[in-house]
Amino acid sequence: MIKLSGIDIDLFFFKRRSILLLLLFLMGYACCCQPVIQEIPLFEGRPPGTRIQKIEEEKRYDPVVDSLVSRVIFPTLSIFKPAGIKHATPAVIIVPGGGYHTLLIEREGRKMANALNEKGITAFVLKYRLPSTEYFDNRQVVPLMDLQQAIYLVRKNAAKWGVNPEAIGVMGFSAGGHLALMAGTHYDTSFIPSLPHTHLKPDFLILVNPVVSFYDSTTHSGSRDNLLGTNQNAQTLNFFSGEKNVRNNMPPVFLAHALNDKVVKVENTLNLFNALRGQGVISEIHIYAKGDHGFLNNTPPRDEWLNSCFYWMKSMGWLD
Structure with missing residues (x-):
């Protein structure tokens, strides 16, 4: 040798x-x-409710990672499909927050989609339109219109995308949590030009440090004013305050919030949980001493609430 x-x-x-x-x-x-990623438009042609003829391009604060997006004119749905899975998977439509002013599309969108893919869940990141009187008619319902269209598309293409049509949920963060809750309370009012008898009700909701109420005692005033404007009447505030619209036939809800959240008061989640209990809605709540707004810097509560969420999905029969 x-x-x-x-x-x-x-x-x-x-x-x-x-x-x-x-x-x-x-x-x-x-x-x-690696997940299979595809971004598709929510609507064919110009989205309904768009007012202007000449449409400006969306503003992207970070051209490298696209972490923040505002001035969304053409809403899209990004599909994150875990590779190598042959059976139908549960699906979660992710609704990023940003106070109805911007979208934290990376931190509360794509990163969360990757975490869901690791558990064999197909994720859909929604880039929804942000309310603007300059661009849209009836700006108050434009974000909800986009989320309803996303639910419609996922149900319509469930077989094509390998999704279980009986396990389609919505996950929302902060103002995105408010929008997700709206989809769970106003599902029988369609704001999109859809087919008759379209099933727009999510099968479950996952709300993380959500904006719930639009009343001064607990609200995040930035989210409320960006969506509704500064002159709101009681009827409008009631319609857009989630705790006022809880009913016994709405989807089951998972809630997570940090006690030291200085942006969205924890009372939003606590009051919503009490309203859900009062109506007999299946719900689970997790309140953490620390975690700030959105469980920043990958603090331990992030993994804790996410693992608890997966366990909840499994116990409810949506996740094998």
């Missing part, structure tokens, strides 16, 4: 071959586990 600097040549090449095979395996594993 030939020696090379005191190393057996056979052993030398064996190690090189082993390392090469390991690298090829890891590359193949990474490829097969």
